[in-house]
Amino acid sequence: MTINIPRGTQDILPGVSEHWQFIEQAAAELCRQYQYKEIRTPVFEHTELFERGVGDTTDIVQKEMYTFKDRGDRNLTLRPEGTASVVRSYVQHKMHGHAVQPVKLFYTGPMFRYERPQAGRFRQFVQFGVEAIGSDDPAIDAEVISLAMELYSRLGLKKIKLVLNSLGDTESRIAHKNALIEHFSPRIDEFCSDCQVRLDKNPLRILDCKKDRGHELIESAPSLKDYLNEESKDYFEKVKRYLDVMGISYELDPNLVRGLDYYNHTAFEIMSDAEGFGAITTLCGGGRYNGLTEEIGGPASPGIGFALSIERLMAALEAESVSLPVNEKVDCYFVAMGEAAKEKAVSLTYEARRKGLSAELDYLNRKMKGQFKAADRIHAANVVIIGEDELNAGKASVKNMDSGSQEEVPFENIIKYIEKA
Known part of the structure; x- marks a missing residue:
């Protein structure tokens, strides 16, 4: 169920x-x-x-x-x-x-x-x-x-x-309250049970009643401004x-x-x-x-x-069709191909987050194409690509998703590069 x-x-x-x-x-x-x-x-x-x-x-x-x-x-x-x-x-x-x-x-x-x-x-x-x-x-x-x-x-x-x-x-409200009691009392039986209870306790509430709002006595009730x-x-x-x-x-x-x-x-x-x-x-x-x-x-x-x-x-x-300027972009998405690359991506993702960047990586072991689609879905500004060639070279390929430009950046400079980007 x-x-x-x-x-x-x-x-x-x-x-x-x-x-x-x-x-x-x-x-x-x-x-x-x-x-x-x-x-x-x-x-x-x-x-x-x-x-x-x-x-x-x-x-x-x-x-x-x-x-x-x-x-x-x-x-x-x-x-x-x-x-x-x-x-x-x-x-x-x-x-x-x-x-x-x-x-x-x-x-x-x-x-x-x-x-x-x-x-x-x-x-x-x-x-x-x-x-x-x-x-x-x-x-x-x-x-x-x-x-x-x-x-x-x-x-x-x-x-x-x-x-x-x-x-x-208080003085004004008491004077108005007495005027309301005098106004409603002769015909209070025409009002709902709630209003009948309110008459002596707080007749001002009668004016706010949802059931009796159309009653003629509410329309003609003494106005508070006349008792200020x-x-x-x-x-x-x-x-x-x-x-x-x-x-x-x-x-x-x-x-x-x-x-x-x-x-x-x-x-x-x-x-x-x-x-x-x-x-x-x-x-x-x-x-x-x-x-x-x-x-x-x-x-x-x-x-x-x-x-x-x-x-x-x-x-x-x-x-009013107002769109709030909510920042939904992710600063960087790490694409990793292979277990060794995954370890590097995990390390860099953690470092990026510690530096105040929003970062994400793949947790479903998707192929590269699937990881790029995932990066696009979450509006990643940059994609950092790490595979066997990148590990051997000590550099990652960083792609700017808006411009499409791609650049090789040493691992030790990636966080600063993303911060600048």
């Missing part, structure tokens, strides 16, 4: 994995320039972390988490997102006491959500994200947004747009001004609320405008989460971050 991978997962095969590596390396280099340091957290955490951090009224917690009991009868969950884990680590390791503030972190790793698989959406998916914790300066909101936009730009995406909203501070106090308005204006001075264009969307409970003040999404990209256009989402560290048991430390799906990024690159 053949065993296949679980639904909603995928194998990243050679030929594609190199593109993933390119993206991950580009993201890491960009973070180095922005002074964000890598953090790696466990793939599973205590379930309570996500219930408290993400919010027990969210679809993620209510419907999508992979939760299990271990042999010690502890409730554990495969992480559905990255921010809660990073903030937990920030609190646990007392990073608020670090000399360099704010603490700027990035991560790349698999996340897990039980949802209906579709194009660009998987049950195991890979997120790249950044978190800046310890500052409530609107300028760092703009910095985080600019980092995400710059990554897409460097990778060659052009048909993207940035959408912004302000969710306001002066402090919240001023904060959002500063974020926009910083984006303006960086030359980053954006659109305002008062209905953008994001899917996690911990957001406040700045919320944003980056979307693809590429033709034929699909119904789900969001590539990246993030925002400010003042109060999350306290929720997880730490001191007050304001933060902001974003996360993007590598799978969605790959789909956007395909939609």
Whole structure:
């Protein structure tokens, strides 16, 4: 019986994995320039972390988490997102006491959500994200947004747009929450059971409901922007001004609320405008989460971050026909005829790799023609031919596969010759 991978997962095969590596390396280099340091957290955490951090009224917690009991009868969950884990680590390791503030972190790793698989959406998916914790300066909101936009730009995406909203501070959100409760309460029985539970806990989630999105009360619901106090308005204006001075264009969307409970003040999404990209256009989402560290048991430390799906990024690159400049060439392929020549080829291949060259040789005992075909398949730049005559002469024939030129090179000079070539 053949065993296949679980639904909603995928194998990243050679030929594609190199593109993933390119993206991950580009993201890491960009973070180095922005002074964000890598953090790696466990793939599973205590379930309570996500219930408290993400919010027990969210679809993620209510419907999508992979939760299990271990042999010690502890409730554990495969992480559905990255921010809660990073903030937990920030609190646990007392990073608020670090000399360099704010603490700027990035991560790349698999996340897990039980949802209906579709194009660009998987049950195991890979997120790249950044978190800046310890500052409530609107300028760092703009910095985080600019980092995400710059990554897409460097990778060659052009048909993207940035959408912004302000969710306001605690005072503004409470005023808006009360208005929403008053608005929905008389007809809440017309909404799904999830929304009925959300009414008192977090009515803002009703506006984001997938089942009831067409209901007339959602269309006429009080707008959050009408309940922003002066402090919240001023904060959002500063974020926009910083984006303006960086030359980053954006659109305002008062209905953008994001899917996690911990957001406040700045919320944003980056979307693809590429033709034929699909119904789900969001590539990246993030925002400010003042109060999350306290929720997880730490001191007050304001933060902001974003996360993007590598799978969605790959789909956007395909939609725009962007070809990543992945170097797939092999520097040299050693063709050996006979056992003595094979020993020399093994020695030279090892030496070439130690010098930082990519090198390969035949392991199937093919004839010379078959070895040349193999060299061509892996796009070898140079082929080094070693046979009995070459061994006797102390020289190998080196053929440049692009120009077709061929030259005899002493064995002791081959590595330097390939490096120059």
